[in-house]
Amino acid sequence: MKQTNLFIIIIFSSLLLTACAGKREINDLALVMGVGIDKGSKDGTIKVTAQVSRPGDARGQTGAPTGQSGETTWNVEGEGESIFEAIRNLTAISSRRVFWAHNFIIVINEEVAKEGIGDIIDFFTRNPELRMRTLIALTPDKASEITATITSLEVIPGEALSKLFRYTNISTLAPHTEIKDLLAAYLSDSTEPILARISLEERKIDSLKPEEGAKLKQVELSGAGVFNNDKLVGILQADELQGVxxxxxxIDSGVVVVACPKEPKSEISVELNKQKFDVDPIYKNNEVSFNAKLNATVTVVEAGCPFSVSDKELVEKLEKAVEAKLKEDINKSISKIQKEYKSDVLELGKVFQNEYPYEWKTMKKDWANIFSTAEVNLSIHANVESGSLLFQPTISGKEERKEK
Structure with missing residues (x-):
């Protein structure tokens, strides 16, 4: 009995001794916050830029303590014939082990994406340290510049980039795309990938020279890239994305600007709220079509002309104008995706497969051609509501005095 107890104690003691065998000290890790992927300086090579946090300097202070640079990140690049080789070359100049678990975003240059991102998908989905919720985006600029651009609101550029995507369900300037979304679309036999697009634009005003206006570049959302398999085949601008x-x-919100019902030269802006969107597939006479229906509550947020929700005639005209504008914009985007890109980023194949699984088996091999000719019948219903501040027409008091 004593021997048995002694054996049990030895076993448990050995487990305790190995409990910290796989530990990683934070002081030994280079915490990657953002990654940029560009073409290398030589043909057939790729350049990887890693944005690494400098914990000692990322405290928001204006002056650099003794022995520190004051820069919140250390941006370093490596080149190789593959992503793995380029990243391995980073270790030659890094005093710490590159650690990916805290990475916010991966940014890919569009020239790289045109040649194919299959190897990028493969590498980053195999990496056990990388989170599948990591954001991924395209840029027409150098990805190394995007990941190194400092903003005035966030200390870490990678974190600033990730926070741009917090409100994409309101702005609709770019889709919210993560590694898991890209992988799912890439592996799908119907849906094609679509990636958010970000670019550098002169938006920031130098506080020392405000009279010069915006001169410093900042990163902003700017549409999306459409893929066929793993290759970039087209770009959708920000104003083409709401329907997609x-x-x-x-989508939690959206903005539509139309002409005023009684004053065509003036404009009225409305916000779309409480949107409900449904897509129903139809298979008849060996032909595929889709019925798409959008119901949205509309709130007047800016009126460049007198408008009152108590005037039913005005309300009805506004609803019709909003419906016509939305239908025109959405149909234009659908047509561009179907006819020009022939890439099912709308996930219509998934919708059809769920409803007609047997028919899908015979169609999936030729889905790209079927999708490009499938009719999408769009119906839109807008219902105008408004807050208490807009129940009365916004007419100047001076104008009322003149009328009297």
Whole structure:
């Protein structure tokens, strides 16, 4: 009995001794916050830029303590014939082990994406340290510049980039795309990948020279890239995305600007709220079509002309104008995706497969051609509501005095 107890104690003691065998000290790790992928300086090579946090300097202070640079990140690049080789070459100049678990975003240059991102998908989905919720985006600029651009609101550029995507369900300027979304679309036999697009634009005003206006570049959302398999085949601008995102994601808000019902030269802006969007597949006479229906509550947020929700005639005209504008914009985007890109980023194949699984088996091999000719019948219903501040027409008191 004593021997048995002694044996049990030895076993448990050995487990305790190995409990910290795989530990990693934070002081030994280079915490990657952002990654940029560009073409290398030589043909057939690729350049990887890693944005590494400098914990000692990332405290928001204006002056650099003794022995520190004051820069919040250390941006370093490596080149190789593959992503893995380029990253391995980073270790030659890094005093710490590159650690990916805290990475916010991966940014890919569009020239790289045109040649194919299959190897990028493969590498980053195999990496056990990388989170599948990591954001991924395209840029027409150098990815190394995007990941190194400092903003005035966030200390870490990688964190600033990730926070741009917090409100994409309101702005609809770009889709919210993560590694898991890209992988799912890439592996799908119907849906094609679509990636958010970000670019550098002169938006920031130098506080020392405000009279010069915006001169410093900042990163902003600027549409999306459409893929066929793993290759970039086209770009959707920000104003073409509202309808596309409806098919893929839930949109909390949107803005539509139309002419005033009684004053065509003036404009009225409305916000779309409580949107409900449904897509129903139809298979008849060996032909595929889709019925898409959008119901949205509309709130007047800016009126460049007198408008009152108590005037039913004005309200009805506004609803019709909003419906016509939305239908025109969405149909234009659908047509561009179907006819020009022939890439099912709208996930219509997934919708059809769920409803007609047997028919899908015979269609999936030729889905790209079927999708490009499938009719999408869009119906839109807008219902105007408004807050208490807009129940009365916004007419100047001076104008009322003149009328008297």
């Amino acid at each position: 995102i409806l098919f893929r994601d839930k």
